[in-house]
Amino acid sequence: MMNLDPILSEMLDPATKGYPLSSRALPISAIAAQRWSVLAGDLPLPLAVIRDSALAHNHAWMRDFTASTGVLLAPHGKTTMAPQIFAQQLAAGAWGITVANVQQLGLCVRFGVRRVIMANQLLGAAEVGAVIRLQEEHPDLEFHFLIDSQAQLVSIEKLAAPRKMSRKLTALVELGVPGGRTGARTYDEAFAVARAVAASRSVALSGLECYEGLQIKGDSDRDQAMVAGLMQRVHDVALACDREGFFAGPSIILSAGGSAAFDIVARDLPMNLSKPVLTILRSGCYVTHDSGFYNRMLEGVKARSGAAWQSRPGLQPALEVWSRVQSCPEPGLAILTMGKRDASFDLEMPIARKRYRPGTDTTPQSVPASWKIANMNDQHAYLRFSAEEAPQVGDLVGCGISHPCTTFDKWRALFTVDDEYRVTGAIRTFF
Amino acid sequence: MMNLDPILSEMLDPATKGYPLSSRALPISAIAAQRWSVLAGDLPLPLAVIRDSALAHNHAWMRDFTASTGVLLAPHGKTTMAPQIFAQQLAAGAWGITVANVQQLGLCVRFGVRRVIMANQLLGAAEVGAVIRLQEEHPDLEFHFLIDSQAQLVSIEKLAAPRKMSRKLTALVELGVPGGRTGARTYDEAFAVARAVAASRSVALSGLECYEGLQIKGDSDRDQAMVAGLMQRVHDVALACDREGFFAGPSIILSAGGSAAFDIVARDLPMNLSKPVLTILRSGCYVTHDSGFYNRMLEGVKARSGAAWQSRPGLQPALEVWSRVQSCPEPGLAILTMGKRDASFDLEMPIARKRYRPGTDTTPQSVPASWKIANMNDQHAYLRFSAEEAPQVGDLVGCGISHPCTTFDKWRALFTVDDEYRVTGAIRTFF
Numbered sequence: 001m002m003n004l005d006p007i008l009s010e011m012l013d014p015a016t017k018g019y020p021l022s023s024r025a026l027p028i029s030a031i032a033a034q035r036w037s038v039l040a041g042d043l044p045l046p047l048a049v050i051r052d053s054a055l056a057h058n059h060a061w062m063r064d065f066t067a068s069t070g071v072l073l074a075p076h077g078k079t080t081m082a083p084q085i086f087a088q089q090l091a092a093g094a095w096g097i098t099v100a101n102v103q104q105l106g107l108c109v110r111f112g113v114r115r116v117i118m119a120n121q122l123l124g125a126a127e128v129g130a131v132i133r134l135q136e137e138h139p140d141l142e143f144h145f146l147i148d149s150q151a152q153l154v155s156i157e158k159l160a161a162p163r164k165m166s167r168k169l170t171a172l173v174e175l176g177v178p179g180g181r182t183g184a185r186t187y188d189e190a191f192a193v194a195r196a197v198a199a200s201r202s203v204a205l206s207g208l209e210c211y212e213g214l215q216i217k218g219d220s221d222r223d224q225a226m227v228a229g230l231m232q233r234v235h236d237v238a239l240a241c242d243r244e245g246f247f248a249g250p251s252i253i254l255s256a257g258g259s260a261a262f263d264i265v266a267r268d269l270p271m272n273l274s275k276p277v278l279t280i281l282r283s284g285c286y287v288t289h290d291s292g293f294y295n296r297m298l299e300g301v302k303a304r305s306g307a308a309w310q311s312r313p314g315l316q317p318a319l320e321v322w323s324r325v326q327s328c329p330e331p332g333l334a335i336l337t338m339g340k341r342d343a344s345f346d347l348e349m350p351i352a353r354k355r356y357r358p359g360t361d362t363t364p365q366s367v368p369a370s371w372k373i374a375n376m377n378d379q380h381a382y383l384r385f386s387a388e389e390a391p392q393v394g395d396l397v398g399c400g401i402s403h404p405c406t407t408f409d410k411w412r413a414l415f416t417v418d419d420e421y422r423v424t425g426a427i428r429t430f431f
Numbered sequence: 432m433m434n435l436d437p438i439l440s441e442m443l444d445p446a447t448k449g450y451p452l453s454s455r456a457l458p459i460s461a462i463a464a465q466r467w468s469v470l471a472g473d474l475p476l477p478l479a480v481i482r483d484s485a486l487a488h489n490h491a492w493m494r495d496f497t498a499s500t501g502v503l504l505a506p507h508g509k510t511t512m513a514p515q516i517f518a519q520q521l522a523a524g525a526w527g528i529t530v531a532n533v534q535q536l537g538l539c540v541r542f543g544v545r546r547v548i549m550a551n552q553l554l555g556a557a558e559v560g561a562v563i564r565l566q567e568e569h570p571d572l573e574f575h576f577l578i579d580s581q582a583q584l585v586s587i588e589k590l591a592a593p594r595k596m597s598r599k600l601t602a603l604v605e606l607g608v609p610g611g612r613t614g615a616r617t618y619d620e621a622f623a624v625a626r627a628v629a630a631s632r633s634v635a636l637s638g639l640e641c642y643e644g645l646q647i648k649g650d651s652d653r654d655q656a657m658v659a660g661l662m663q664r665v666h667d668v669a670l671a672c673d674r675e676g677f678f679a680g681p682s683i684i685l686s687a688g689g690s691a692a693f694d695i696v697a698r699d700l701p702m703n704l705s706k707p708v709l710t711i712l713r714s715g716c717y718v719t720h721d722s723g724f725y726n727r728m729l730e731g732v733k734a735r736s737g738a739a740w741q742s743r744p745g746l747q748p749a750l751e752v753w754s755r756v757q758s759c760p761e762p763g764l765a766i767l768t769m770g771k772r773d774a775s776f777d778l779e780m781p782i783a784r785k786r787y788r789p790g791t792d793t794t795p796q797s798v799p800a801s802w803k804i805a806n807m808n809d810q811h812a813y814l815r816f817s818a819e820e821a822p823q824v825g826d827l828v829g830c831g832i833s834h835p836c837t838t839f840d841k842w843r844a845l846f847t848v849d850d851e852y853r854v855t856g857a858i859r860t861f862f
Contacts, residue, residue, distance in 0.1 A: 014537050014561075015861050021537055021561035041556030044534055078772075078810060100810040101768065103475055106445050106452055120768070120810065121757040123825055125472030125789075130445075130452035148758050151824040181811055182758040182766050214808070326552040327579050327613040335613050337532065337551070341509075341840050341862060346771055358556075377645070378836045379509060379531040379551065380612055393582040394554055405809045409772050409841065412862070430446050431772065431843070 002087040002112035007428050016413050018047045028426045031415075038322060038421040039356050039364070039396070046323040046338040048407060049417045050288060052424055054318035059092040061315055062286050065305075067093070069266040074098045074117050074255070076284025079405045081430045082414075083111040085287060096142070098282040102127040107430050109134050109141060117172070117255060118145040119211065119282060121152055121182060128159040136166060144206050144253060148174040148184050150196050153203060160202040171197055172209040172253060173241075175233055183210060190237045194246050204248035205241065207278070208234050212265060213258025220300045223261050231256070231268040242273045250275065257281035260297040263305050285404045289315040291351045292402020317400045319407060319414075321350060323381065325395040334391045336373075336381040343381075343399060344406040349373040352383060354398035355391065364398060364421070373399065433518040433543035438859050447843050449478045459857045462846075469753060469852040470787050470795070470827065477754040477769040479838060480848045481719060483855055485749035490523040492746055493717050496736075498524070500697040505529045505548050505686070507715025510836045513845075513858045514542040516718060527573070529713040533558040538861050540565050540572060548603070548686060549576040550642065550713060552583055552613060559590040567597060575637050575684060579605040579615050581627050584634060591633040602628055603640040603684060604672075606664055614641060621668045625677050635679035636672065638709070639665050643696060644689025651731045654692050662687070662699040673704045681706065688712035691728040694736050716835045720746040722782045723833020748831045750838055750845075752781060754812065756826040765822045767804075767812040774812075774830060775837040780804040783814060785829035786822065795829060795852070804830065 013025035020036060021044050036042040038049060066073045072095035077086055081104065086097050096115025099105050102124075108116050122128060122145040135141055147153060160169070173194045176183020184190035190208075197205040212227050234254060241247060252275050257265040262283045270279045285294050295317060302310050323338030343350045352371040354364040368389035375382040383397065391397065401407045408414070413426045444456035451467060452475050467473040469480060497504045503526035508517055512535065517528050527546025530536050539547050553559060553576040566572055578584060591600070604625045607614020615621035621639075628636040643658045665685060672678060683706050688696040693714045701710045716725050726748060733741050754769030774781045783802040785795040799820035806813040812830075816822065832838045839845070844857045 014534065015541070017534055017862060019534075021533055021557050022564055044532065044557045044561070045555060101475065102452055103445065103448055103450075110446070123755055123757055123768075124476060126452050126475045130475070133453055148760060149824055152758075155825050176760050178761065180760075181808070181813070182760055185761055324554055326554055327583075329579065329607050329611075329613055330609065330616055337554075340777055340837055346776070377612070382612070393580055394586050406771055410862070412843070431448060431841070 001090060002083065004084055004087055004111065007083060010428065012413055012426060017411065018043055018413065018415060028428065031423060032425050034423065036423040038417060038423065041358065043415070043423070045396070046321055046342040048319065048321050048342065048411045048414045049421070050414050050427060051318045051320065051419070052416050053419055054316035055288065057313070058287055058289055058315050058318060059088055062283070063092040066281065071266045071270065071279045071281050074115070074280050074282050075287060076119065076282050077104060077108065079284035080287065080408050082408070082427045083107065084427050086111070086113060089287065095280060098284070102130050105143065106130060106134065109138060114138070114140050115142045117280065117282065118143070119209070121146050121148060123152060123155055125159055128156055129163070131169065132160060132163050132165055135169070136164070144170050144172050146174040146182070146209055147171040147193060147197060147203070148176065148182050150193060153193070153196050153200060157200060157202045165202065168204040169202060170204050170206040170249065172207045172255060173197065173205065175208060175210040175237060177215060177230065181211070181214060187233065187236055191240055194237065194241045195244070198246035198248070205246045206249050207247065207253030207255065208238050209255045210234055211258065212256055213260055216260040216297065218297055218300060220304060223300065224264055227261055227264040228268050231265070234269065235271050238271065238273060247275065251278050253278045253280060255280040255282060257283055259283040259285035259294050261300065263301045286315055288319040288404045289317050290319065290402050290404055291317040291353065291400025293347045319401055319404055320398045321401060321407065322396055322398045325391045325393050325397060328390065328393055331387060332384055334383040334385065336383055336397055338381045338399070339376045339379040341378055342410055344401045344403045345376050346406050347402045349376060350381065350399035350401050352397055353400050356396040357392065358394060358396070432521060433514065435515055435518055435542065438514060441859065443844055443857060449474055449842065449844065449846060451475070459859065462854060463856050465854065467854040469848060469854070472789065474846065474854070476827070477752055477773040479750065479752050479773065479842045479845045480852070481845050481858060482749045482751065482850070483847050484850055485747035486719065488744070488747050489718055489720055489749060490519055493714070494523040497712065502697045502701065502710045502712050505546070505711050505713050506718060507550065507713050508535060508539065510715030511718065511839050512861045514538065515858050517542070517544060520718065526711060529715070533561050536574065537561060537565065540569060545569065545571050546573045548711065548713065549574070550640070552577050552579060554583060554586055556590055559587055560594070562600065563591060563594050563596055566600070567595070575601050575603050577605040577613070577640055578602040578624060578628060578634070579607065579613050581624060584624070584627050584631060588631060588633045596633065599635040600633055601635050601637040601680065603638045603686060604628065604636065606639060606641040606668060608646060608661065611645060618664065618667055622671055625668065625672045626675070629677035629679070636677045637680050638678065638684030638686065639669050640686045641665055642689065643687055644691050647691040647728065649728055649731060651735060654731065655695055658692055658695040659699050662696070665700065666702050669702065669704060678706065682709050684709045684711060686711040686713060688714055690714040690716035690725050692731065694732045717746055719749040719835045721750065721833050721835055722748040722784065722831025724778045750832055750835055751829045752832060752838065753827055753829045756822045756824050756828065759821065759824055762818060763815055765814040765816065767814055767828055769812045769830070770807045770810040772809055773841055775832045775834045776807050777837050778833045780807065781812065781830035781832050783828055784831045787827040788823065789825060789827070
């Protein structure tokens with residue numbers, strides 16, 4: 001369905017961070033055959049790698065999880081912005097791809113994705129114009145954006161009015177949480193926006209949307225009550241809109257779900273209405289998972305999902321950033337060649353997990369429990385450790401990360417590796 | 432001196448964030464002629480722009496400042512990683528370019544820079560091999576890296592031994608601060624490393640280096656005492672190394688200086704030795720300056736630099752990120768289409784400075800003092816304001832940033848604009 005040829009034939013060279021410094025330019029399709037070894041030092045550090053085995057496991061895990069709960073998945077593409085990974089997600093059964101803005105929509109369409117949810121409000125001359133053009137150029141494109149105010153609707157109608165449109169735009173009314181981000185805060189506001197959309201000449205109402213992710217704290221009782229309350233509000237508005245005949249399409253979309261508590265959404269969001277309901281999760285971070293925030297949240301997902309999911313191996317951290325000890329300038333401190341340009345630091349610092357000492361180790365070793373990344377500058381990380389567990393200048397250190405989104409966007413290409421850290425390919429990102 | 436043709440002929444298209452969504456692909460050299468208007472909505476938001484007038488002012492300011500103090504400048508290229516800006520810096524009189532790693536060195540060499548300081552330790556098979564190759568391929572390349580341990584020297588010598596080298600590598604011994612980052616902590620350590628380098632078959636000693644930037648707090652008395660102490664330590668080691676004949680080159684490099692207190696370095700670092708001394712600042716952030724941390728630090732620079740520099744306009748914030756109000760979901764809160772993927776958040780949140788209301792404003796307006804970006808998610812910012820100064824859905828908001836480095840690395844291309852926010856070109860980054 002997707003066409004990745006333009007990516008696979010794209011040439012990479014040492015202008016791309018992580019690419020071997022003295023290798024000639026190669027198309028991405030030729031990289032696997034080089035058999036570059038991260039551990040042998042074939043690639044410069046820092047280096048972000050994706051472990052193939054963990055990535056494949058996560059695709060299968062999420063496919064099985066959504067299949068077992070009967071919900072659909074439109075994974076948030078903003079996490080990776082990597083069409084190669086979108087193709088894997090669609091091949092694993094995803095209904096479509098979620099994006100955060102129209103530039104990301106354009107990339108999806110370019111590479112062949114034909115079902116896209118934009119989990120954001122559509123606004124702006126460039127943006128509205130591009131969406132209409134894409135819909136006209138691609139009659140098979142199904143695209144839904146969010147709307148949460150009548151001001152937004154008025155703005156879109158003004159921009160759409162002079163344009164030829166062979167079909168309406170389609171929108172999901174967003175419900176929000178007081179103190180939260182976007183989304184109508186009350187039943188009355190949401191219903192009023194839905195009524196206005198239903199009466200619009202340019203926009204049709206295709207469903208409802210909300211996002212619980214920012215409210216998830218890892219306290220299962222509290223999280224379940226919060227999500228249940230939000231889902232109930234979606235149900236109340238959905239029933240009213242359905243009764244009024246506001247929903248225009250052959251089916252009705254209800255969508256929610258990040259990567260922290262998608263199990264609760266999958267349980268509480270589905271409902272019956274007068275037309276078929278498509279319940280769509282939008283989890284994005286599951287695909288590489290992480291070694292921090294999402295790894296902690298997964299414990300709740302598993303605990304709530306019954307014995308079968310507790311005994312089965314959960315999502316695996318697939319994304320690692322490797323760097324080198326460049327200096328051990330005083331007791332208890334090592335400086336690594338990795339910084340804020342290379343690894344997430346927005347939720348917490350990277351998590352040191354593996355060490356490889358060239359000339360001594362044959363495989364990566366687990367790091368001592370005392371090793372902690374305490375801080376990062378633009379290009380450096382500060383590794384603290386207890387005296388008897390000191391690294392050495394030249395050691396390689398592999399870190400897990402917390403929050404995949406803010407690591408992916410630091411790399412134009414991430415290399416995929418096998419379990420021996422030999423490069424098997426490159427994943428191009430588009431940020 | 433530099434060759435930017437490969438960049439100017441590179442095609443950009445809507446796969447690049449910020450590029451007009453419905454424009455055909457264009458070479459960078461053709462972008463200015465399009466006369467795209469940010470305020471008219473020709474480009475999608477969020478959008479990072481560099482104001483030409485402020486950038487030109489900053490180049491001239493720093494040229495005049497370094498000329499007036501007699502020091503040289505090798506601006507840190509890691510800030511922008513933009514060869515087009517490197518070329519402007521060299522044209523404005525910079526001695527060379529500083530980089531953070533060998534990948535960045537390779538980019539400099541590719542585009543024609545021939546004097547490079549790597550303000551970091553050199554280590555690793557890929558990295559050492561690439562440096563030797565670049566030196567052999569470019570006899571006119573002058574490259575200096577940092578060294579702060581004998582372990583590092585042993586590692587380099589082992590990697591260099593089997594390679595053909597028509598000249599030695601050249602290194603600056605790094606002095607560090609207790610509790611700081613890299614660098615030898617004591618006179619004895621620094622002197623011992625310098626002695627080992629001077630005796631090395633592969634590496635020659637070209638000078639000394641330190642970095643005061645992380646210790647600058649904006650308290651002038653304290654900052655001056657700290658920098659003076661560090662410079663004194665550099666002088667002590669430099670005198671001893673000079674006396675012993677450790678410095679191998681025709682001149683001796685002494686280098687320090689970020690963008691927070693470069694005036695103190697320019698005053699305190701110069702010294703006389705038995706050979707000509709090149710005193711080299713490495714400030715990077717000055718080039719676009721910012722609206723946060725560095726803007727505050729500039730007050731100290733000006734206050735310490737005498738009446739002429741106090742009366743003259745200082746560095747100007749050249750870098751802005753524009754986004755749109757996508758939702759005003761509750762009193763006092765607006766959500767903007769800009770997030771952690773688009774603007775720095777590591778030192779502080781972006782600083783709202785300008786508002787443009789399409790259809791109402793003819794030029795950008797100053798924003799009310801109450802407007803503050805309180806938080807960002809991956810793709811959203813939370814703008815707080817007092818009730819009587821509310822923005823509207825659809826408004827454009829222009830934010831200054833704090834810390835240029837962590838905004839540049841979020842954009843593959845930044846558009847340059849004139850004072851009416853018409854696009855005059857694109858600056859390619861290489862992260």
